Amino acid sequence: MTTTAPRSPGTYHSRSRVTRKRVLLAAAGLALVLVGYTIGRLQGGSSSPAVAAPLPPVSSPSALAPTSESPPPSVEPSPTVEEPKGGTDAYSTIQAENSTNQQGTESQDTEDDGGGKNIGWINGGDWLQFDQVNFSGTPATQFAARVASDVGDGVQGRIELRLDSLGGTPIGTITVGNMGGWQKWQTMTTGITPTTGMHTLYVTFASDSGTEFLNLNYFAFSH
Numbered sequence: 001m002t003t004t005a006p007r008s009p010g011t012y013h014s015r016s017r018v019t020r021k022r023v024l025l026a027a028a029g030l031a032l033v034l035v036g037y038t039i040g041r042l043q044g045g046s047s048s049p050a051v052a053a054p055l056p057p058v059s060s061p062s063a064l065a066p067t068s069e070s071p072p073p074s075v076e077p078s079p080t081v082e083e084p085k086g087g088t089d090a091y092s093t094i095q096a097e098n099s100t101n102q103q104g105t106e107s108q109d110t111e112d113d114g115g116g117k118n119i120g121w122i123n124g125g126d127w128l129q130f131d132q133v134n135f136s137g138t139p140a141t142q143f144a145a146r147v148a149s150d151v152g153d154g155v156q157g158r159i160e161l162r163l164d165s166l167g168g169t170p171i172g173t174i175t176v177g178n179m180g181g182w183q184k185w186q187t188m189t190t191g192i193t194p195t196t197g198m199h200t201l202y203v204t205f206a207s208d209s210g211t212e213f214l215n216l217n218y219f220a221f222s223h
Helices: 009-044
Strands: 101-103 106-109 117-122 127-134 140-149 157-163 172-176 181-195 198-207 214-222
Touching: 140 157, 140 172, 157 214, 172 181, 181 214, 198 214
Parallel strands: none
Antiparallel strands: 101 127, 106 117, 117 214, 127 198, 140 181, 140 214, 157 172, 157 198
């Protein structure tokens, strides 16, 4: 029978020292980790991971492109007013006896300067018609008539100008009374509603007396 020799006490002592060294090293490593963690908490504040600040929005290319002002809207040119052609020139001397139609009047030889004829025996309700009177594109604003009268004192009558209809609103009126004789001629004027273009002109007569009150030689319009 073989007998095993007993181990010497030095062998156990060396193993015990190795074990203690390993424990001490592990404890020292854990302590270092704890110290580093504590320092990190003190220096960096919260342990939560840092969140990056949002980047500013990137402008689209259209927003960065230079803008140009819109061109002003085009203005349509004013239509050209065509001058009427032909007819009787409203700005010439129009003889009363040259009417194209009439009611209640008669013509006679006149003693006015220039001679010729005048229209007489004019009473309320009578009228003269002149076709195609051309006022052109520039408005007429005045009317002048060569008239004479020998009605009684206080008797008056009116010359009224109407366009295109006997019932139209007068564009102008002249009030006449006694002038001292049926061949004592005077020129009377009045303003009228501005008138352009080609029109049938009605010269109508009105009187409240019921008697003949006027002789008319000629008339004309002006601007």
